[in-house]
Amino acid sequence: MFDDRELWTKIANGNADAFDTWYRETAPRLRVFLRHLLGDDQEAEDVMQETFTQIWRRPHRFDPERGSPRAYLFGVARRQAAEWMRKRKPTDELGIDPPAPGRVEIASMVTEALSHLTLEHRTLLWLREVEGQSYEELATILDVPLGTVRSRLFAAREALRALWCTARQHSGGRHDL
């Protein structure tokens, strides 16, 4: 791991090597997040690249006092994804890409159910469960009051659980993860 503050100082000074290190460290996780947010591998790739490009061009927009660089990265990516979805044609439907060979397990019932949640619920659950973002970081990323984070997380979990339980009933089993 690297020291966030030291690394960001280099990035802010235009150090391409430092930024590339950070890119290789964080891009895989960001891409997975965006895949589940957008439901499309190519769009996730494009938004990810656009996110890194934007941060590289204007690194001074990041305020270290407001959270970690990784939280800032996911916050920018979330806004980019929301903008991407806003521009998407109304007829386009959100959905996970058909599972490619070797990635069948990704298309489990939970991830399938996740794709039917709202963008905010998906973002909250992923950043909390997968990225381990704290309540404070989530409040910054989503630009909501800290007290709201816990209640919205609960709402997101309940929504996902309801979809998951329905899917389980249809499939007749409980432990099909």
Added chain:
Amino acid sequence: MICDDAAEYISALCDGETIPPPAAQHIATCPDCQARLSDYLAMGVELRRAASLGLADAVPPRVWTKPQNRVATWWQKGWGPVRIPRLALAGLIAGILVLASALAVNRVRAQNTGKVVLLNVAGPNLPPSDCPISTEDKDQAPYWSWKIGARPVALKIRLLARDGGRVRLAIRTRVYHPGEDMSAFTRDADPAARLQEVWFEPGESLKVDVPEVGTLTLKGEWLDHVPIGGLLDPGPSELRLGSPLLLKDKKVVGDLSSNIGGYYSQDTPDWAMAFYIPGEGRFYLAELPMKGAIEAHVAFSRISFEEGGHSWELVNGVPVCRADHVWILHQPDFKMKTDGHVAFGNTKLVQTEPGVWTPQEWPR
């Protein structure tokens, strides 16, 4: 505590938070809440498992070019080459040359088209005064006379030559003793007069040191005509002449334009103008009645009077004065020591009896 109240605390438990004891006790004994906790945990595990599968894919390598700020880019672009057709470049250069030459020609013309130098002269005890000198009339030689202490000073400037935008001036000066005859100076015939020649460029200031007199300051500008001088309307006590011609019985007998530099004005009623015409004698001209003088009628720029059985008229290029009459003292028998030249000057009037003035001798 009911399950609905405990549900949000189950979510908080999954986030690593602590919860109130009643909620913790309820969750420990409630199968539904335990099922919810189990589902929440399983969902988290499944999400992390799915994410782990996606992390196996490598991200494409990228080259991060250093961002350049906009000002630097413009600066670099400004110094960069630009492609321009040869004909356009030739046209551009030709345009610049035409404009530059037109500018130069206009500048030269502005300096050279003038035919008159409006000279401004100032010196010790001599207030600044304007006097036009034509480059085409070499006979013009403006004349100044004033005093430094008790000693009269005479100054005459003549334009000798012109070289482009500058002129060659002859400055003749002499400081006289009180009562000394100055008539020879007005004819440029005083061998004791000091002569200095200088190059003067109108638009600039030139200082000329004159022994006994001090420093004269010359300024000037090019004009394309002899200015009429001041306002067309004469001042309340102003008496002035402009290129005057003296007519006797409607025939020109004297031309004073060269002697007064085209235009002469005085604003001191107790002074008289004086001029001498060879063969016609001496004339004093004043706004105050002089002993032996006759009243002359003034009509705009003409002064007319009858004297000695002849009609006289002094025709001017400017209005003479505001009054409808002036006084003329004609001395037909007077002859200057060196006859044959027109002369012009002025002299002080002395009140010799109530309401009657007598001019001091002129030339002195």
